[in-house]
Amino acid sequence: MRHTRTSLTRRTALMAATATAALTLAACGNDSDSGSSGHDGHSASSSSSASSSAGGHNEQDMAFAQGMIPHHQQALEMAKLAADRASSAKVKDLASRIEKAQDPEIQTMNGWLKSWGKDMSSSMPGMDHSSDSGMPGMTNGKDMGHLEKMSGTGFDTMFLTMMIDHHKGAVDMATTEKNKGEYGPATSMAGDIVKAQTAEITEMNKLLGKN
Incomplete structure (x- = not known):
């Protein structure tokens, strides 16, 4: 009985850790994508603005x-x-x-x-x-x-x-x-x-x- 409880506890802890890791990776991925998108958008805007300024x-x-x-x-x-x-x-x-x-x-x-x-x-x-x-x-x-x-x-x-x-x-x-x-x-x-x-x-x- 004690062995069963121990296995169950370990399994629950492992699942929790896995879920936490997945959430962390997803969050990092979202931050990276967001930052990349924001940077690209800013660069495009700056490039367009600079081009307009130089050519106007x-x-x-x-x-x-x-x-x-x-x-x-x-x-x-x-x-x-x-x-x-x-x-x-x-x-x-x-x-x-x-x-x-x-x-x-x-x-x-x-x-x-x-x-x-x-x-x-x-x-x-x-x-x-x-x-x-x-x-x-x-x-x-x-x-x-x-x-x-x-x-x-x-x-x-x-x-x-x-x-x-x-x-x-x-x-x-x-x-x-x-x-x-x-x-x-x-x-x-x-x-x-x-x-x-x-x-x-x-x-x-x-x-x-x-x-």
């Missing part, structure tokens, strides 16, 4: 790229003239730095417009960047022609004076993009333009003896 752009972003490309192109035209017309080594160095900074930005902005399905050739009026397009700081064709005929110290003075106005226009355009743009890379570039060209304006004023 508004009319201001497009206007910024469409306007800044020809603006930069004119700056490059002016900068290239300095190579064999400027007399000051500092002016030549400045012009070289302008080329190195702005040419890659043109390529980048062209890439944005392409991805947005925009055609630069018909994006806006006044695309002849050697003329007065109405954009801030743009030099008209007459002044560009005059600059092309200059050399020596006369070129240096005219180049610096025109480029200061040109840079101020770019800073105005970039500031608008910083305040109203939505596309992260564009607002970031705008911030870089404001910082770099503001510093160059100070540099050019010093070369003209204004600071």
Whole structure:
């Protein structure tokens, strides 16, 4: 009788332990599944949000790229003239730095417009960047022609004076993009333009003896 009771007790204890272990494993499995599902769901949401943030752009972003490309192109035209017309080594160095900074930005902005399905050739009026397009700081064709005929110290003075106005226009355009743009890379570039060209304006004023 005692042996029977002992066997029964052991069997009951074993069943209880087995049930407890099963419940524990099930609970762990549920926690794992829940955590995995929650993590995957969060990742998908974050990925979607990040994608939307990176790809989202508004009319201001497009206007910024469409306007800044020809603006930069004119700056490059002016900068290239300095190579064999400027007399000051500092002016030549400045012009070289302008080329190195702005040419890659043109390529980048062209890439944005392409991805947005925009055609630069018909994006806006006044695309002849050697003329007065109405954009801030743009030099008209007459002044560009005059600059092309200059050399020596006369070129240096005219180049610096025109480029200061040109840079101020770019800073105005970039500031608008910083305040109203939505596309992260564009607002970031705008911030870089404001910082770099503001510093160059100070540099050019010093070369003209204004600071």
